[in-house]
Amino acid sequence: MTATAVSAERSQRLLVGKALDPRSNSLNLIRLILALLVLFAHSWYIVGDGVGPHFRGENLGGWAVAGFFGISGYLITASRFGNRIGVYLVHRIARIFPAFVVCLVVMAFVFAPIAYLIQHGSLSGFLSTPTTPINSIIANLPLRIVSYDIAGTPVGVPYPGAWNGSLWTLYFEFIAYLIIGFVGFFALAKKSPWPIILLFVLSVVFWANMDALMPYFQGNPNVALAARLIPFFLGGAVVQSCSSWLGFGNLPGIASILLAGLIVFFVHGFGPQLAAPFIAYGILWISTWLKQPKVVGKNDISYGAYIYAFPVQQLLAVLGAYHWGVWLFTIAALVCTVPFALLSWLLVERPVMRRARKTVYSTPS
Structure with a gap:
């Protein structure tokens, strides 16, 4: 039976709508748009023009990250439930780490030297000035970003x-990968949506009571950041766990977006996290009808755009472009970021993922 026939047969069993076709959706385009929203949100800070547009206490970049986590929760849960743990981890490491490491190297030995040269007039002492370029790479290798400057720049x-x-969000993304990796050991979680739903509810309750719980974690900011982001990932996981009987249709798609808006607007403090499954469902529904260019469908440069946008913006700022104002600066940053993102995809991400899939026996994730 062909993949199309399988999809058609499955769609007949769904309560509403149709299944998300992995070969016919616009998730690459949506993720790229989200990455560019992060770039735009950061422009306000980098040019020194305030904090930019906010909604319910979160800027556009924060909402874009929530969307990223929701999409990731849906796709990564499918990957875990369809693969052995070893295969799953190989795929996840191949997807996130190589491009991340290359980005650290590029920042340390391409971006930072330019800024250092402008600042000091020469590269004398560049390799030994704290935070040294080499140590900036080594210190950040575990994904938890602890070193943000390089040789005193920018x-x-x-x-x-x-x-x-x-880059700081990648650490919490990987924590979410490990959570779903662990959940995948339990057969019940693959057969019933309730374990994932329960886990999601617990994550929202945890975040809703974060102020009261923080003294027990000595005010550890990483706990608060994880508690804030992981519900979005689990919201996508909830949608995936219900996908065997719930498809994507126009009526539930519109209803999800409206419900998400109402919850975010009326539930103070933890509304966005509580609305996470509806946010994820709405985004995934949009991907079933939004058309994307074929070149974007074949080349997913969203991750590269996300990890390179900020250093490109900072280098432009070092060169004085922050005087141009938010809008012109954002356009310049976009034009300069896309080549880095494309090179990351063509030279690092795609080759590594192809190699990983050839190395292990699994279904594609």
């Missing part, structure tokens, strides 16, 4: 001392 800009304000 300075003389509105947002000094940080080359990449986006």
